[in-house]
Amino acid sequence: MGRGYTDLKLVLKFGGTSVSSSQNIRNVATLIKKLSKEHKIILVFSAISGVTDDLIRITNLIQNRNKEAASSLAKKIIKMHTDIADQCVKNSKIKKDLLNKMKSDLDEFQDLLHGMLLLGEVTPRSSDYMISFGERLSINLVAFALNEIDVKAVPLTGKDVGIVTDSNFGGAKPLMDTTRLHVSHTVENLLQKKTMAVIGGFAGADQHGNITTFGRGGSDYTATIIASSIKADEVWLMSDVDGLMTTDPKIVKDAKLIKEVSYIEAMEMALFGAKYIHPRALEPLVAKKIPLRIRNTFNVNNSGTLVTATPQADTQKMVKCVSTIRHTGLIDVRGGSMVGAPGTAATIFSILAKEGINIMMISQSPSESSISIIVKKNDLDKAVNSLEMNLLGKIIKKVDVTVDVSIIALIGSGMRGIAGVASKVFTAVAKKGVNVIMIAQGSSELNLAFVVKDSDCNSAVQALHDEFKLGK
Amino acid sequence: MRIILSGFGVVGQSFAKLLLSRSEDLYAKHGLKPRIVGVFDSNGSAASSAGLDLNRLLEVKKKYGSIRKYHNKEKDANGLDMINGMDAEVLIETTPSNYKDAEPGMSHIVNAMKKGLNVITVNKGPLALAFPSLIELATYNQVQLKFSGTVGGGTPILDYAKNSLRGERIVSFQGILNGTTNYILTNMATGLTFKAALADAKKKGYVEADESLDIDGFDAAAKLVILANWIMDMKVTIKDIKRTGIRDVTTGDIKKAAAKDCAIKLVASCERDLVVAPKEIPLDDPMCVNGTLNAITFNSEHSGQQTITGRGAGGIETASSILRDLLDIKQEVSRIEIA
Numbered sequence: 001m002g003r004g005y006t007d008l009k010l011v012l013k014f015g016g017t018s019v020s021s022s023q024n025i026r027n028v029a030t031l032i033k034k035l036s037k038e039h040k041i042i043l044v045f046s047a048i049s050g051v052t053d054d055l056i057r058i059t060n061l062i063q064n065r066n067k068e069a070a071s072s073l074a075k076k077i078i079k080m081h082t083d084i085a086d087q088c089v090k091n092s093k094i095k096k097d098l099l100n101k102m103k104s105d106l107d108e109f110q111d112l113l114h115g116m117l118l119l120g121e122v123t124p125r126s127s128d129y130m131i132s133f134g135e136r137l138s139i140n141l142v143a144f145a146l147n148e149i150d151v152k153a154v155p156l157t158g159k160d161v162g163i164v165t166d167s168n169f170g171g172a173k174p175l176m177d178t179t180r181l182h183v184s185h186t187v188e189n190l191l192q193k194k195t196m197a198v199i200g201g202f203a204g205a206d207q208h209g210n211i212t213t214f215g216r217g218g219s220d221y222t223a224t225i226i227a228s229s230i231k232a233d234e235v236w237l238m239s240d241v242d243g244l245m246t247t248d249p250k251i252v253k254d255a256k257l258i259k260e261v262s263y264i265e266a267m268e269m270a271l272f273g274a275k276y277i278h279p280r281a282l283e284p285l286v287a288k289k290i291p292l293r294i295r296n297t298f299n300v301n302n303s304g305t306l307v308t309a310t311p312q313a314d315t316q317k318m319v320k321c322v323s324t325i326r327h328t329g330l331i332d333v334r335g336g337s338m339v340g341a342p343g344t345a346a347t348i349f350s351i352l353a354k355e356g357i358n359i360m361m362i363s364q365s366p367s368e369s370s371i372s373i374i375v376k377k378n379d380l381d382k383a384v385n386s387l388e389m390n391l392l393g394k395i396i397k398k399v400d401v402t403v404d405v406s407i408i409a410l411i412g413s414g415m416r417g418i419a420g421v422a423s424k425v426f427t428a429v430a431k432k433g434v435n436v437i438m439i440a441q442g443s444s445e446l447n448l449a450f451v452v453k454d455s456d457c458n459s460a461v462q463a464l465h466d467e468f469k470l471g472k
Numbered sequence: 473m474r475i476i477l478s479g480f481g482v483v484g485q486s487f488a489k490l491l492l493s494r495s496e497d498l499y500a501k502h503g504l505k506p507r508i509v510g511v512f513d514s515n516g517s518a519a520s521s522a523g524l525d526l527n528r529l530l531e532v533k534k535k536y537g538s539i540r541k542y543h544n545k546e547k548d549a550n551g552l553d554m555i556n557g558m559d560a561e562v563l564i565e566t567t568p569s570n571y572k573d574a575e576p577g578m579s580h581i582v583n584a585m586k587k588g589l590n591v592i593t594v595n596k597g598p599l600a601l602a603f604p605s606l607i608e609l610a611t612y613n614q615v616q617l618k619f620s621g622t623v624g625g626g627t628p629i630l631d632y633a634k635n636s637l638r639g640e641r642i643v644s645f646q647g648i649l650n651g652t653t654n655y656i657l658t659n660m661a662t663g664l665t666f667k668a669a670l671a672d673a674k675k676k677g678y679v680e681a682d683e684s685l686d687i688d689g690f691d692a693a694a695k696l697v698i699l700a701n702w703i704m705d706m707k708v709t710i711k712d713i714k715r716t717g718i719r720d721v722t723t724g725d726i727k728k729a730a731a732k733d734c735a736i737k738l739v740a741s742c743e744r745d746l747v748v749a750p751k752e753i754p755l756d757d758p759m760c761v762n763g764t765l766n767a768i769t770f771n772s773e774h775s776g777q778q779t780i781t782g783r784g785a786g787g788i789e790t791a792s793s794i795l796r797d798l799l800d801i802k803q804e805v806s807r808i809e810i811a
């Protein structure tokens with residue numbers, strides 16, 4: 001791999017693409033085998049691409065009493081996995097073992113489906129149980145494909161390996177000290193037996209043994225929880241990109257790979273749309289100062305982006321990247337003096353939270369008695385409706401909507417305490433004739449975020465990328 | 473207050489006796505009316521939701537060796553069944569300390585906390601192997617986990633460091649935390665060989681059924697884990713302790729130390745590392761106590777060195793520390809109810 005050191009304890013997390021065909025699985029297995037000659041490897045896998053979404057869809061269909069559609073979607077999932085299982089292993093003995101293991105997991109899946117269909121009811125608990133199956137199935141495929149090329153490996157769910165969480169289904173958090181105790185025990189035992197742990201991401205279990213999940217992107221979180229529990233040397237998040245980029249290469253041709261960022265910078269980037277990291281995934285690493293690398297499964301010679309506590313000085317720039325969150329909706333809430341009054345923002349937050357709407361950005365100007373809110377485009381209609389239903393005519397006089405806007409954020413710890421960054425930014429953007437609709441308030445000093453019309457987004461991003469010489 | 477008592481050996485029985493002798497003043501002075509609703513030992517259990525008759529319990533145990541004969545029944549619940557099935561507020565865990573997997577105490581404690589029971593343990597095994605996890609689970613389940621009998625027995629070492637030195641920063645500490653090995657080393661200083669001293673300690677009933685727990689430093693290491701977590705906020709388990717016992721200490725070593733006006737003691741220390749090992753201690757060091765005594769010296773940032781000495785273990789001493797914990801729990805529970 002062109003790296004100067006060996007025999008590291010590495011936690012490798014692979015995403016859904018790497019298990020989405022028998023060929024991909026075999027390729028990944030070969031890569032893992034090669035790495036395992038130099039390092040101690042612990043694996044974390046996501047579900048096959050799209051499977052978790054399908055499982056969520058099934059729970060929705062059950063809730064809506066659409067039995068037929070739920071069953072046929074489940075059949076599709078079962079067939080896909082059985083087909084891949086059939087193809088990804090050749091050795092007849094190993095294939096038989098794999099198919100048996102798949103069958104026993106799929107039987108349980110079907111039992112659960114039947115139970116939920118009978119009740120026509122989805123609780124947060126049964127939902128987590130259902131949507132954790134994607135990883136339960138994918139790890140079998142990988143473990144047996146590894147067995148076939150003479151790598152001893154066992155599939156383990158988050159529960160099996162010992163991840164203990166609170167009982168907050170759908171967005172669980174690990175009880176870290178308890179998890180550390182159990183996970184280190186399980187993994188150390190396997191390492192001693194020279195057996196590779198192939199761990200299903202995204203899920204754990206609460207203290208009573210009920211399966212819980214971490215929410216979207218939760219497999220990253222699994223990887224860092226495991227790494228922190230066993231004091232790994234590094235975590236690698238393997239995906240199909242080289243790492244974090246200075247900006248979206250589809251917008252700016254000379255966008256560059258970022259070599260190193262700090263944990264906080266990476267968290268900010270996750271917040272502003274760098275979709276390769278779960279927002280809480282870095283928490284378990286920070287205390288133990290375990291570095292994380294984002295790297296490309298298909299381009300392993302590239303060392304990717306390193307996320308550490310202390311990035312090398314020569315990689316430090318004032319601004320590290322220009323990120324964008326495209327196609328969001330802007331809601332302007334206007335009213336009398338009440339709008340600017342304390343507590344109003346809180347009321348708006350809680351109304352939107354009740355609808356499950358995530359506020360991406362907010363800005364309030366008491367003098368003009370207005371509040372601006374950015375939400376995801378999908379949430380826009382629901383958000384406007386709930387604000388109108390609850391507040392119009394009370395503390396709100398008017399709700400204005402701008403449909404297609406983008407958030408642009410500059411991120412970098414070098415901006416902290418440096419005067420004039422904002423004026424540099426807005427001058428550069430103004431030169432391109434771009435109108436800034438809204439500026440984020442009260443955000444950290446590590447980012448500067450503002451909103452433009454989506455049609456202005458590309459030229460604004462290009463201008464900033466040039467201004468801060470990020471392509472150099 | 474309803475209590476399940478896990479284990480009915482030396483400590484468990486001492487506690488029952490203590491309750492019998494103190495029941496009136498506990499009620500009058502502290503408003504505490506402890507009812508033992510369930511007890512189990514290695515052979516069986518006895519239960520009564522109205523509270524067991526402690527005199528009878530002690531008699532039955534003495535006469536038959538197991539409390540199982542308290543009721544004349546065929547089927548019998550095991551400890552976990554009782555913890556999971558019976559209503560109570562507190563579990564008192566007194567089964568033997570086990571440093572391999574901490575069972576059965578670990579399961580008793582974890583299941584009790586899951587069910588919302590407060591826990592008092594004198595069993596050091598679960599704390600030695602999983603202190604950070606058990607504290608986390610207690611916090612998560614909003615129950616109290618008390619263990620003042622695990623270190624120093626009747627000598628309130630944990631309380632002293634945590635409460636009396638409140639606001640002070642303890643930088644390091646070292647102590648003689650195991651009475652049995654101290655007794656053996658003290659006797660060796662009078663010329664006895666290790667073997668002879670061990671045999672004598674056994675005869676006096678000072679040595680654990682599994683002698684390795686004392687001799688190889690497991691007991692001292694477990695206490696060091698508890699102190700390091702509780703007082704120094706370290707998150708460690710027995711795996712993090714560098715542990716050497718006293719098997720290889722010879723009379724020659726002891727003579728050599730004596731020539732320097734020192735004695736060899738099994739010392740548990742928390743400085744840069746966590747270590748249990750035989751060490752030379754000057755005879756005039758206040759920590760240099762003899763016989764079965766324990767001693768610990770705290771080095772604090774502003775108040776300098778302070779040493780506490782006292783009897784380390786003993787059934788009745790340990791039982792009294794359980795009672796102390798029980799009163800704390802009672803106080804905390806009523807504080808929460810008022811608030």
Ligand SMILES: NC(=O)c1ccc[n+]([C@@H]2O[C@H](COP(=O)([O-])OP(=O)(O)OC[C@H]3O[C@@H](n4cnc5c(N)ncnc54)[C@H](OP(=O)(O)O)[C@@H]3O)[C@@H](O)[C@H]2O)c1
Pocket residue numbers: 478479480481482483484512513514515537538551566567568569576594595596597621622625785786787790
């Ligand atoms: N003695 C002390 O001075 C002292 C001081 C501090 C801490 N401790 C700790 O306190 C604990 C108890 O000490 P002890 O001196 O009372 O010990 P003990 O006399 O040996 O009593 C242990 C009790 O636990 C019961 N037991 C053993 N295995 C069991 C199982 N699997 N299930 C249910 N019950 C089981 C025993 O049952 P049977 O009666 O049927 O054998 C006995 O009643 C130990 O962990 C010890 O380290 C003791």
